[in-house]
Amino acid sequence: MKDDLHYMPIKIGEVELKNPFVVASGPTTKRVDQLELAEREGWAAASIKLTMIPDPYINYEPRYRWLKKEKLHTFTAEYRLEMEQGLRLVEAARRKCREIVIIANYSCVEPDLEGWQDAARRFEAAGAQMLELNFCCPNMSFNVDVLSQGKKEGRPSSGASMGDDENFVRLVTEKTREVTSLPVIVKITPEGGRIAEVSKAAYDAGATAVCSAGNRLGIPSIDVWNYKKPIYHLQGENTMGALSGPWIKPLALRDVFEIRRLVGPGPSIIGTGGVASWEDAVEMMMCGADSIGVCTQTMLSGFSFLEKWMKPLKEYMRKMGFQRAKDLRDLLLEEIKPATDLTIWAGYAQVDLTKCSSCGLCVEIGHCNAIVMTDDGAQVDSEGCQGCSTCIDICTKKAITMVETGQVIMRDDINICV
Ligand SMILES: Cc1cc2nc3c(=O)[nH]c(=O)nc-3n(C[C@H](O)[C@H](O)[C@H](O)COP(=O)(O)O)c2cc1C
Numbered sequence: 061m062k063d064d065l066h067y068m069p070i071k072i073g074e075v076e077l078k079n080p081f082v083v084a085s086g087p088t089t090k091r092v093d094q095l096e097l098a099e100r101e102g103w104a105a106a107s108i109k110l111t112m113i114p115d116p117y118i119n120y121e122p123r124y125r126w127l128k129k130e131k132l133h134t135f136t137a138e139y140r141l142e143m144e145q146g147l148r149l150v151e152a153a154r155r156k157c158r159e160i161v162i163i164a165n166y167s168c169v170e171p172d173l174e175g176w177q178d179a180a181r182r183f184e185a186a187g188a189q190m191l192e193l194n195f196c197c198p199n200m201s202f203n204v205d206v207l208s209q210g211k212k213e214g215r216p217s218s219g220a221s222m223g224d225d226e227n228f229v230r231l232v233t234e235k236t237r238e239v240t241s242l243p244v245i246v247k248i249t250p251e252g253g254r255i256a257e258v259s260k261a262a263y264d265a266g267a268t269a270v271c272s273a274g275n276r277l278g279i280p281s282i283d284v285w286n287y288k289k290p291i292y293h294l295q296g297e298n299t300m301g302a303l304s305g306p307w308i309k310p311l312a313l314r315d316v317f318e319i320r321r322l323v324g325p326g327p328s329i330i331g332t333g334g335v336a337s338w339e340d341a342v343e344m345m346m347c348g349a350d351s352i353g354v355c356t357q358t359m360l361s362g363f364s365f366l367e368k369w370m371k372p373l374k375e376y377m378r379k380m381g382f383q384r385a386k387d388l389r390d391l392l393l394e395e396i397k398p399a400t401d402l403t404i405w406a407g408y409a410q411v412d413l414t415k416c417s418s419c420g421l422c423v424e425i426g427h428c429n430a431i432v433m434t435d436d437g438a439q440v441d442s443e444g445c446q447g448c449s450t451c452i453d454i455c456t457k458k459a460i461t462m463v464e465t466g467q468v469i470m471r472d473d474i475n476i477c478v
Contacts, residue, residue, distance in 0.1 A: 065370050066102030070350050070385045072328045073243040073268035075190065077104035077161060077351060080341065080385050081366055084271070084332050084353035085109055085165040085192065085247075087122060088363075090141065092152040098160060101363035102370070105161035107192050107245075107271075107353070108153070109139075110219075111146030113168040113175045117216050118200050123292045126305070126360060127280060131336075133356045134280040134301030136292055138199060143179070147186045154187035162187070163245065167194035169201075169216040173235045180240045192245040193232060195223035195258075196273035199302040202251065203277060206300065220277075224252020226261035233265035243268035245330065250276065250315050256322040263327045271353055272319060274312040274333020278303045305356040309334030313347045320348025320393060338369035342376070345388040407464040408445035409452065413437045415459035422451040422460065 068079040083089055083098050083106040090109035098106050120137035127134065141149065146166060153162045164183035168175035180191055197219025205211050205221050222228050229246060236244050246262035248255055248270055259270045277300050281291055290298045312333025319329055331349025334356075335341050341352045357365065382388055409431075411422075416437030423431050423438060430444035431451060440451075442463075452460045 063102070065367065065374075066104075068370070068374070068385050070104075072190070072245070072330070072351060075161060075243055078102075078159065079104045079370070080345070080349075080351040081105075081369075082107065082163075082330060082351055082353045083358055083363070084330075084355035085163075085194070086355040086359065087138075088355070088358040090139070090149070092149060092156055095149075095153045095160060095162070096156055098358075098363045099157045102366050103160060103363060104351075105163060105190075106153075107163035107165045108146065108149050109141050109165065110194055110197060111141040111143055111164070111166040111179070112200075112218065113143055113166060113179050115142045116140040116200075117169070123295050124359075125280065125291055125293075125301075127291075130281070131306040132280060132303060132308075133305035133359070134278070134303050135199065136290075136295060136299050136301050138302075140200075143182070147182055150183060150186040150188045161189045163190040163192050164188035165192040165194050165247065167197060167218045169218045171217075173232065176232050177235055177239045180236045180242075180244075184240050184242050188242065190243045190245055190268070191236065191240060192247050192271060193236060194219055194247050195229055195232075196220055196247045196249040196271075196275060197302075198249060198251055198275055198277040199300075202249075203300050206277060220249040220251045223249035223258065224254060226254070226258045229258050230261040230265040233262050233267050237266040245269045245271050247271040247273055249273055250311065255315050256318040259319045259327075259329075260323050263323055267327075269328035269330055269350075270319060271330035272312060272315040272332055272349075274304060274308050274315070274353075276303045276308060276311065277301070304333065306334045306336045306340075309336075309340060309343075313343060316344060316349050317347040317392070317396065320390060325390065338373040338376070341369065341373070342388055343392075345385065346390070346392040348390055348393060350386070350389060404469045405447075405464050406467040406469050407447045407462050408442040409440045409447070409449070409460050410442070410463050411438045411440055412459045412461070415457045417457050417459075419456065421454050421456070425450050425454060 070080045085107035089106050123137040124135045166179050201217050202220035246267045280301050316331040328350045330351045330353050331344035332353030335354050336357045418437050430441045
């Protein structure tokens with residue numbers, strides 16, 4: 061179904077995707093009807109729900125919360141696939157879907173690597189077009205590790221528990237490469253704080269792409285009046301949650317940026333985490349992603365929004381003079397400067413008194429004493445104003461703007477203790 065609107069091809073290794081949009085592994089990729097629908101709605105690829113090998117040792121009916129105000133999704137309990145279910149899903153998807161590229165996402169707890177290799181062979185035989193090694197899931201053994209102050213001998217280790225160990229990631233990737241000719245995606249975790257180094261190890265071992273997971277483990281809001289009761293419905297205890305959705309985007313952009321900076325322009329990156337609009341996707345590509353994984357947004361609103369993204373995305377590209385998705389890639393790599401290299405312009409805030417409502421919010425700003433309230437409204441002492449711009453964001457009437465005086469402030473001139 062190669063309609064023009066959804067056609068914006070990119071490549072992951074040798075595999076051409078008709079556009080950069082991949083349904084990231086999760087609850088919207090665990091049934092074949094979901095994959096068929098994603099295909100009908102123009103998605104280029106889908107990574108099926110995690111298959112655990114051996115069978116999942118933590119498996120529940122799902123418990124999710126979408127915290128609208130925080131733009132944060134969190135989940136605790138989740139259902140994973142057993143090997144046979146994963147294989148059947150891939151087989152059925154290949155029978156029923158014609159165009160969407162099917163990615164098998166799996167994680168293995170076997171320390172001897174046999175399980176990883178066996179899974180690669182079996183998913184290839186089932187018809188998977190790409191393999192995705194899951195070193196990212198933070199909500200199984202990693203959750204237990206964090207709450208038990210570390211990994212323990214004898215306890216199963218999967219997903220993010222292994223994702224900070226570049227030697228292990230390298231080894232599994234190499235061993236997988238030995239038994240398959242399929243492209244291998246390594247889905248990595250930011251939890252170990254070394255996402256770029258681990259990615260490099262994966263590429264060095266022959267990975268075709270890395271997928272940056274975005275997901276972090278955290279403690280979402282607590283009801284302080286009833287702190288023993290979790291915010292999740294139908295769940296007895298509080299626990300950590302795997303966080304995703306728009307809240308996570310700034311961190312996910314950084315993950316992609318760090319990987320791209322370290323590994324250079326060659327390797328493919330599937331940037332994932334918090335993408336909820338076509339603009340988010342553009343930002344992700346500008347930071348270094350070739351393609352874009354989306355999970356939470358598909359949970360909240362299905363697959364049909366892709367059409368609403370493609371139209372303005374194409375229009376944007378036309379206006380900006382970009383021909384191909386690839387033209388967006390890496391545009392921010394040289395733009396994001398170290399803190400030592402910033403140009404800071406001198407300037408001060410000014411208030412448009414015709415818009416000021418005299419609410420006094422700007423006067424309350426704790427780090428600033430340059431704003432006072434007069435009978436006419438808020439007034440800024442331009443000499444005392446440091447130009448931080450917090451007042452612009454606090455003002456509900458859009459009454460404050462910055463006046464740039466043109467002079468560059470050198471760091472030596474600033475005495476923050478005055
Ligand atoms: C409920 C839920 C289940 C998920 N299950 C998986 C999974 O089985 N395998 C996997 O690699 N990632 C899984 N993820 C992670 C997503 O694929 C994605 O990397 C992450 O949520 C960040 O992207 P997003 O903000 O678009 O959701 C899951 C995410 C959520 C929210």
